[in-house]
Amino acid sequence: MSRVRPSRWLLALPMALLALATIYPLVFTANVAMKTRREYVLDRFSLADALRGENIATAWNTVDMGRYLANSVGTVTASVVLLLLFGSMAGFALSQLRFRGSSVLFLGCLAALFVPFQVIMVPLNRIMADAGLVDTYPGLVLAYVAQFLPFTIFLMTSYYRTIPTEIVDAARIDGNSVYGVYRRIMLPLGAPALLSVGILNALFCWNDVLIALLLMPSAEHRTLMVGVTSLRGQYSADIPSFASGVLIAAIPVLVVYLFLQRQIADGVAAGSTKG
Amino acid sequence: MTSVRPVVAGRTDRARHQRPAPPGATARRGRGARRSERLAPYVLLAPAVLIIVLLRLWPLLLGVNFSFTGDGDRDGTMVGLDNYRELLADPLFRGALRNVGLLVLLLPVAVAIPGLLATFIYLRVPGHRFYRSVYFFPAVLSPVIVGAIFNLLLAFDGPLNTVLGGVGIGPTDWLGDPDVAMFVVVGVHVWATFGMALVVFLAGFATLDATLLDAARVDGASLPQTIRHVIVPSLSRTIQFVFVTTMIGMLTSMFGLLYVMTSGGPEGSTYLPEYYIWIQQGQMNRPALASAASTVLFGVMLVVGLLQISLLRRGVREA
Numbered sequence: 001m002s003r004v005r006p007s008r009w010l011l012a013l014p015m016a017l018l019a020l021a022t023i024y025p026l027v028f029t030a031n032v033a034m035k036t037r038r039e040y041v042l043d044r045f046s047l048a049d050a051l052r053g054e055n056i057a058t059a060w061n062t063v064d065m066g067r068y069l070a071n072s073v074g075t076v077t078a079s080v081v082l083l084l085l086f087g088s089m090a091g092f093a094l095s096q097l098r099f100r101g102s103s104v105l106f107l108g109c110l111a112a113l114f115v116p117f118q119v120i121m122v123p124l125n126r127i128m129a130d131a132g133l134v135d136t137y138p139g140l141v142l143a144y145v146a147q148f149l150p151f152t153i154f155l156m157t158s159y160y161r162t163i164p165t166e167i168v169d170a171a172r173i174d175g176n177s178v179y180g181v182y183r184r185i186m187l188p189l190g191a192p193a194l195l196s197v198g199i200l201n202a203l204f205c206w207n208d209v210l211i212a213l214l215l216m217p218s219a220e221h222r223t224l225m226v227g228v229t230s231l232r233g234q235y236s237a238d239i240p241s242f243a244s245g246v247l248i249a250a251i252p253v254l255v256v257y258l259f260l261q262r263q264i265a266d267g268v269a270a271g272s273t274k275g
Numbered sequence: 276m277t278s279v280r281p282v283v284a285g286r287t288d289r290a291r292h293q294r295p296a297p298p299g300a301t302a303r304r305g306r307g308a309r310r311s312e313r314l315a316p317y318v319l320l321a322p323a324v325l326i327i328v329l330l331r332l333w334p335l336l337l338g339v340n341f342s343f344t345g346d347g348d349r350d351g352t353m354v355g356l357d358n359y360r361e362l363l364a365d366p367l368f369r370g371a372l373r374n375v376g377l378l379v380l381l382l383p384v385a386v387a388i389p390g391l392l393a394t395f396i397y398l399r400v401p402g403h404r405f406y407r408s409v410y411f412f413p414a415v416l417s418p419v420i421v422g423a424i425f426n427l428l429l430a431f432d433g434p435l436n437t438v439l440g441g442v443g444i445g446p447t448d449w450l451g452d453p454d455v456a457m458f459v460v461v462g463v464h465v466w467a468t469f470g471m472a473l474v475v476f477l478a479g480f481a482t483l484d485a486t487l488l489d490a491a492r493v494d495g496a497s498l499p500q501t502i503r504h505v506i507v508p509s510l511s512r513t514i515q516f517v518f519v520t521t522m523i524g525m526l527t528s529m530f531g532l533l534y535v536m537t538s539g540g541p542e543g544s545t546y547l548p549e550y551y552i553w554i555q556q557g558q559m560n561r562p563a564l565a566s567a568a569s570t571v572l573f574g575v576m577l578v579v580g581l582l583q584i585s586l587l588r589r590g591v592r593e594a
Contacts, residue, residue: 012401015392019409022466025424026412028434032427044434090323099316105324112331116527118549119573120334122562123341127334146330149323177308178315207417209531210549214557225419229535232426239427246423250416257415261408264415268471269478272516 026250032243040239059245063234067220068227069248075137075223076205079144083152083201084194086145091156092186096168097178106157112150117211125214133215140215140223144205152197155270159193160186196267199260206253224249335573342567346560358567367539368568371546374457375575378525378547381461385521389469390514393476394502397483407477411470418531421467426450426536429459453544456537460545463536464529471524472517479513522579526572548572 032040033055034048059065093099094106117124124143125134133139163186171181187194212223222230228249235242257264345354362368392410396403413421428435429449436446449459487509491501507514530549537545539554548568555565 009401011395011398015395015400015406016402018392019406022409022413022470025428029424029427044437086322086326089319093316093319097316097319099313102316105320108332109323109327112327114576115331115335115573116523116576118527118530118552119569119576120331120338121552122556122566122569123334123337124330125556126337126562127330142326142330146326149326150331153323178312178319182319203415207415207419207531209417209419209534210553213534214553225417225531228417228419228423231423232535242423243427246420246427250420253415253417253420254412257412261411265411265474268474269481272475272478272513272520 029243029250030247032240033247035240037238037240055240055244056248058238058241059231059235059248062241063227063231063245065224065227065245065248068222068224069252071137071221072206072224075140075144076202078137078141079148079205080198080202082141082145083148084198086149087152087156087197088187088190088194089182090153091160091190092182094153094157095160096163096165096181096186109150109153113154117147121210121214128215135216135218135221137221140212140221143211143215144208147211148201148204151271152201155197155267156190156193158270159190163189193270196263196270199256199263200267200271203253203256203264338566338569341563342570344563346563350563354563358564359571361564362567362571367543367546368548368551370543371548371551374545374547375526377457378461379522381465382518382522382525385465385469385525386472386514386517388465389472389517390476392469393473393480394506396473396477397480398498407473410473413467414470414474416467418464418467418528419535421463422532422535425463450537451541453542456541457545460529460532460536461525464525464532467532468521468524468528472521475517475520476510476513479510483509519579523576526576526579548575 028045031048032044034050034052035055036052039046039048090109094102094109128134128139128143131139133142167185167189168181171185172178176184207225208223209225209229212226213229216222216226228246231242231245235245342358343353343355344350345352345357392406396407400406427433430436431446431448431451435449440446447455450456483506487505488501491505496504526547527549529547530553533539533545533547533550534553539546539550548571552565552568552572555561555568
């Protein structure tokens, strides 16, 4: 590729600028979060003169970010556990077992992939209200599971298809029931896919705002992302505290990204190449 | 669902006890055990199918039906196409559809940017690993956080206008000018999501036959020629996939940005169907009208989705 080589450095320049444009908004926000209001008004860009925690503390205390954080962690954990359980069970059945109606059921799951939440939002709200699940955590968890299950099943099915049927057959001859095969073979072998799909689902649920807004009307049930939407009204004049609230909400995702970037990208890539 | 779980647990326990049984014992296991094995696939699928049917597919039918009924005093009575007539007469909804048209026009740009960047990264521009990590990061941030950050940057007295003022360009009300706001919101959406498409493109590049690129190099092809005659034809499936998913993303995942950045304003200029549905359902208490808007949105999605199914099936066959 020697012909391309001289131009490579030429390409690197716009790419570096774009990388800067990608990072800078986040750095700017973090910097503002450290500033005093006076500092921000005088100069938007100057570096904060100290690593200050006051604004963070203000945002944490006055907007009840701690509570929202706990709400988010709880619902996301429950949702992901159920998604992985139901998704791997269905994926195993659809990929390794032969039974009547399997292709119809697979296509049904696939079809559900193309029903966006916005389209079913009104009737779903009614169904949840009739079942007494509006403004309850089980209701929100159920809505997340329903929302991301088709995608989870799709990925788990394609992953389990790569496992040779001989393994399952051998385990069956050893006297394992279908459920034994699921628990002793499919769950352990599926670990890499479960990790990728689990992280992606966690991000989807964590980042959601529409479903939580619709199904959790009361303030004490807000998830962290819904909490972020309320920051603006709270701190319309106090920009550093606003930036602090945004920073608090962004940090967990940043940490996850730093450690699990590869798994996230693998999950996205698997969704596209297997698809 | 709960009635299924104990059955699963019970069976696995029994299976453990039966484990040492020699293969010949299968016949003696009795009809009950064999029946349970036959039913196993259905038991495994039961929770998933139940949830998907009850909370995804059934609401879809319910919503379509609902869109032909009235709101308020006429709740539950059939009103024919009244809701659809009202929708088409509503300037806000027409604005939302116009904005969908704008998204379609901007779609090639939103696909080309990550496509080009993926090409450069694939050609191992210096620092490609770093760029890949950086570009992908905003894609994992919630639209709500992205929107809040850009509210800060794009405020009338905010940093962007300060910089532009420094080089003599007058301030623009990025989120307050009806002619500008929609472009700004779409721009922020593209900023936040191009990393996702980039990763998909790179996955496509991983399947690319490197000897083709070598051949192009031996033949003395320039970079634009290589892109046009080698890369684009080889990646046609990936490109189609990115087109469809980017379009779906624009139609269904901009709610957070709209909610935080503009609330549909100024003057209703940044409405999209999803935001219109939200307002009619939650704020205006017009669920039936919202259902009609949902049905229209689904019609648009269906066209996009059917295209994607055909791609997916081709993929399954190739695998």
